[in-house]
Amino acid sequence: MRLLAEMQGARSSALQLLLLGCCVCAVAGYPFKVPLDLDVTPRITVLSSGLQGCRRFQSSAVNYSTMLLETDSERLYVGARGAVFSLNASDISASSALIIEWEVSPEQKRQCLLKGKDNKTECFNHIRLLQRFNSTHLYMCGTHAFNPLCAYVEEERFVMSSQPEEGRDKCPYGPTTGYTALIIDQQMYTASQYEFRSFPDIRRNSPSPTLKTEDAPTRWLNEADFVGSTLVRESLGSSTGDDDKIYFFFTERSEEQTTTYSHSRMARVARVCKGDRGGRLTLQKRWTSFLKARLMCSLADYNFHFNMLRSIFVVPGHTSQDTLFYGIFGLEWKNVKASAVCRFSLSEVQEAFQGPYMENQDSDSKWKEYTGKIPDPRPGTCITDALRARGINVSTSLPDDVLNFVRRHPLMSQQVQPSDRHPLLFRRTTDYTRVAVHVVQGLDGQKYHVLYMGTNEGWLHKAVEVEGRLHIIEEMQLFEEPQPINNLLISEKQMSVYVGSPSGVVQLPLSNCHRYTSCYDCIFARDPHCAWDGVQCVNIISSEARSTLIQDIKRGSNGCENTQDESVQRSRSVRVGDDVLLQCELSSNLATPLWTLDGSEFQGYGLNSGFRTGTDGLLIIEARQDQSGLYTCYAVENSIKVAVVTYNITIRLDRPPPLPVNPTEDPYSLFATLSTPTEHPSSEKPLPPPPAPLLPHSELLSPRNMEAMYLSLITILGGLCVVLTVVLVYVGFCLRVGHRGKYSLRAAAAAYPNSKKQSRKQHRNSSHMELKTISNHCNGNGICNGVSKHHNGDVEDGGFLQIVPGEAHPSPNKEPPPPAPPLPPTPQMCSPECDFRNGLSATLPSVLRRMNGNSYILLRQSESESTSPLCYSFAEELNRILEKRKHTQLLPRPDESSV
Structure with a gap:
């Protein structure tokens, strides 16, 4: 009785643990209950062995993280670890590659090791900056074993034109520190954590005066990790005489006081005016135009926020107001894979910078919205025609009360919301690392944004934005070994996308329309680069007669109604009682199979139907004569069914006789013979026709032997059940x-491993x-x-x-x-x-x-x-x-x- 009580207790404990685990899983899975139309499946999967038009560049160097594309000279400059390369942009695998080796000396590496750095990753010269300085020279900076240096490169000869100079204020120390830099009109704007123990900073390094962000009494940046920056020419066509602005994108530690879910990190956008010269006394050598606001990328209906900004891409418009920002966002939890793509407009960013400010009374409190009086002119604005009319021509002429307000109020209260107030895409099991966008005009006259998104495992996803959603056209495996994609560049002239990774550089065509072999396949892809010309799928950019092309990007279903399906025709002949698999491979991950027999759709696939189905094919089990006919497999996509393969199945009545059994040859033949009923020698029956050649194991799989084995198994197991019943009754x-004797189940022993050990030792x-x-x-x-x-x-x-x-x-x-x-x-x-x-x-x-x-x-x-x-x-x-x-x-x- 005591044992029974223990077993009941174990069962109760197990149920409690199970209920607790279900509750934990339910809570943990809550944030991932998102709309299905956002979690998109790539339509086509292309493995590395199936890539077409792919070119690669590799060398003894590693970590190809910095790239600069020069359209006029058709050169692709690549910065790696200890080297800089000049490649032919039309074919990066060509032998015309030039190289500048820039390694660290053994003494510099020894000094790096003394600082406690990693000799396998950090004590090298990682190229972090590679940009054009003027019409004849490039400018590059490297970490140089935690002692940053910069140098000029003569473009024509591709050599260093001078000795390296100090780069401590222009380049970060480590190879993975967040960093972004721009050279605009020979002025250098950088953002990073420059020194080993310094705070993150946004700086203008040259020419004089140099400017930086403020650290006290209010710190403008808190553990910021920068991912990108861009120049927006807002002075062009401005009716107010506005100044150009530089926008910086980063993730930093949260400061706001919120009533909703607490976040330790938040995505930000900050801006400074290009003509900023700092203050005269207050904010001297500091930005007078620095403002920052939060970038929101979330599923508001589910209270689920993506706070980690990983990559940003800027799409210029006809005017500065039409500028768009595409961002890749991730989660704060490093052990959870998920990514989101959000799009922001410059007008939304400007609106946030025109809204209310945030305020922090002391260093221990959270920031909250400022409700007091705002000085005039408005703090953080650039110099405009209205200020010039008041005699304020440069930032050094701004009043002290304005500059003091700027010092204490760098954060805006209004958040920058994405377009349509939701992400364009959400992926549960993918960590996107980089994004690049190409604008293509479709046959309908509309411009479509095609996104190329790299993952941390070396895959490239191509997607098109349609009515506020992303349709992933294809996913391509670029590398056999998983590795993160570090950089993405697009060349419209070369019609190529360039991918930088730790092991090398890959060049791919922007589209591969010949991959689609039929009209429906071309239309279903919804690729703005591709259209059907009546014979094949072609690139619309290289096609001259665009009026005869067929394309449907918005729906992906119209245009192929008058085309004929060219399905594969096959014939099969089988015997009654045999099993046969009719294969049907679907190239699209979005398609579902549909089978018909003599033109009629199957109504069910139950256990007694004689059929099993899946995306790999249709299985006919123990074929009957009435199952002969024409079997057609259709791929159903976008509510349209397209024939893939047709089988003409003929099922014959003849069956092979059982072969004689030799017990010495087959260890299981005796087992089968004992259970097979024998026929009387005098009985005369017509012999069937001679059997077809059998495979080695066909004798075992004959119906008579199988039936005998099943009967024997049932008999033996039935006997064991009887023994089991006697034992349980006993x-x-x-x-x-x-009685004191105890009979234990191992399940109970597993639940209570320490119970009654001494008793078990006495009855071994x-x-x-x-x-x-x-x-x-x-x-x-x-x-x-x-x-x-x-x-x-x-x-x-x-x-x-x-x-x-x-x-x-x-x-x-x-x-x-x-x-x-x-x-x-x-x-x-x-x-x-x-x-x-x-x-x-x-x-x-x-x-x-x-x-x-x-x-x-x-x-x-x-x-x-x-x-x-x-x-x-x-x-x-x-x-x-x-x-x-x-x-x-x-x-x-x-x-x-x-x-």
């Missing part, structure tokens, strides 16, 4: 009469029976056919039962029950070398399909698997599993006639 009787020579659940097969997603596992190792009832000999304690007055006979070896239906070339495993009807190049999803399970095994008796469950195994024996060569 245990129950012992518990009722109060006894035996007991154990019930063990044997799982069938897991599909890779944690879903098992017949058994379900929990994180704590507990196994729910399911699968089938096996009786295992073990240890127990006999009754002092009765003989222990006899040991259970061992199970006969299970016949091996297929050798380990058996190759199912049909793409399905022996666990049908659970079918797996490949998705997004990285994962699999379960498409369909049989009706039996959706029902709990607890609803069946032992015999029913065993019959069901054996019937299932029988149905899953596939032909080794499904594309040939069945034998």
Whole structure:
């Protein structure tokens, strides 16, 4: 009785742990319940072996993180670790590459090691800046083993034109420190954490006067990590005589006091005026125009925020007001993969900088909105015609009360919201690292933004923005070994995208329209670069007769109604009772298969229907003569079905006779012979026609042998069940009469490993029976056919039962029950070398399909698997599993006639 109580306690504890785990999973999964139309699946997956038009550049150097594209000279300049390269932009793999080696000396490396830096990553010269300085020279800066240096490069000869100069105020010390820099009219604007223990700073380094951000009494930047910057020519066409502005994008530690979910980091945008000269006395050598605001990229309806800004790309418009910013955002949790793409307009940013300010009374309190009086002229604005009319021509003429207000109020209260107030894209299992945008005019006259997004595992996603959503056209695997994409550049002249990574540089065409082989395939892609000309899918930029082209980017469905489907035609001949797989490969991840027989769609795929289906094909189980006919597989996408392959299946009546069994040749033949009924010698029956050649294991898979094995297994297992029943009755009787002998299940022992150790040591020579659940097969997603596992190792009832000999304690007055006979070896239906070339495993009807190049999803399970095994008796469950195994024996060569 005490043992029963312990077992009940263990069961109660297990249930409590299970409920607690479910609650934790529910809470942890809450933020990821997002609209399905935002979590987009790439339509096509292209592996590295299938890339077309790909060119690569590699050398002995690593970490190709900095790139500069010169359209006029058709050169691509690449900065790596210890070297700078000049490549032919039209073909980076050509032999015309030039190189400047810029390594650190052994003494400099030794000094770096004395600072406690890593000799494998940090004590090298990583090129962080590579930009044009004037018409004849480039300017570059490197970390130089934690002692930054900068140098001028003569473009024509591609050599250093002078000795390296001090770069401590222009370049960060480390190779991974957030950094951005611009050279505008030979003036250098940089943002980073420059020195080892310094605060982040935005600086104008040259020419004089040099400017920087303020540290006291109010620090303008808090652990900022910069990702990008850009110049916006707001003075062009300005009616107010406004100044050009430089915008900086970064992530920093949060300062605001909010009532919603607390965030430790926030994405920001800051700006300074290009003509800023600092203050005369107050804010001397400091920015007088510095303002910053929060960039919001969130799912507001779900209170889910992406606070980490990873990359920014600027798309200029016809006017400065039409400028757009595309940003890649991530989560603060480093162990959770998720990314979002948000788009912002410059007008929204300007509106935030014209709104209310934030205020911080002391260093210990949070920032909140300022409600007091604002000085005139408005703090943080650039010099305009209105100020010039008042005699304020430069920032040094601004009043002290304005400059004091700027010093204490750098943060704006209004947040910059994305276009349409939601992200363009959300990806659960992808960490995007870089983004680049190309503007393409479609055949409908509209301009479409095509985004190229690199991941931290070396994949490149191409997507098009349509009505506030992103449609991912394709995903391309650029590298065999996973590695992050460090940089992206687009050349409209070369019609190429350049990708920088730790191992090298990759050049890809902006589009590969010849990949789409049919009209519907070309239209379904919704690629603004591609259109159908009646014969093939072509690039619209290189096509002259654009009026005859077909393209539908908004819907991806119209234009191919008058074209004929060119499906593959195949013929197959099989015998009655055989299994055959009809393969149907779908190139699109967004397509679903649809099968028809003689023009009529299948109505069901139950266990008794004789069919199993998945994205890899259709399985006909134990073919019948009435199943002959024309089988057609359609790919259904965008509510349109397109024929992929048609099979003309002929099922013959002739069946091969069973072959004579030689027990000495087959270890399982005797087992089959004993269970097969014999015929009387005098009985005369017509002999069937001679059988077709059989594969080595066809004798074992014959219907007679299979039936004999099933009957033998059922008989043996039935006997074991009887023994098990006797043992359980005996245990129950012992518990009722109060004997001290104890019979334990290993499940209870696992729940209480420390209980009654001494008692078990006294009965080592006894035996007991154990019930063990044997799982069938897991599909890779944690879903098992017949058994379900929990994180704590507990196994729910399911699968089938096996009786295992073990240890127990006999009754002092009765003989222990006899040991259970061992199970006969299970016949091996297929050798380990058996190759199912049909793409399905022996666990049908659970079918797996490949998705997004990285994962699999379960498409369909049989009706039996959706029902709990607890609803069946032992015999029913065993019959069901054996019937299932029988149905899953596939032909080794499904594309040939069945034998």
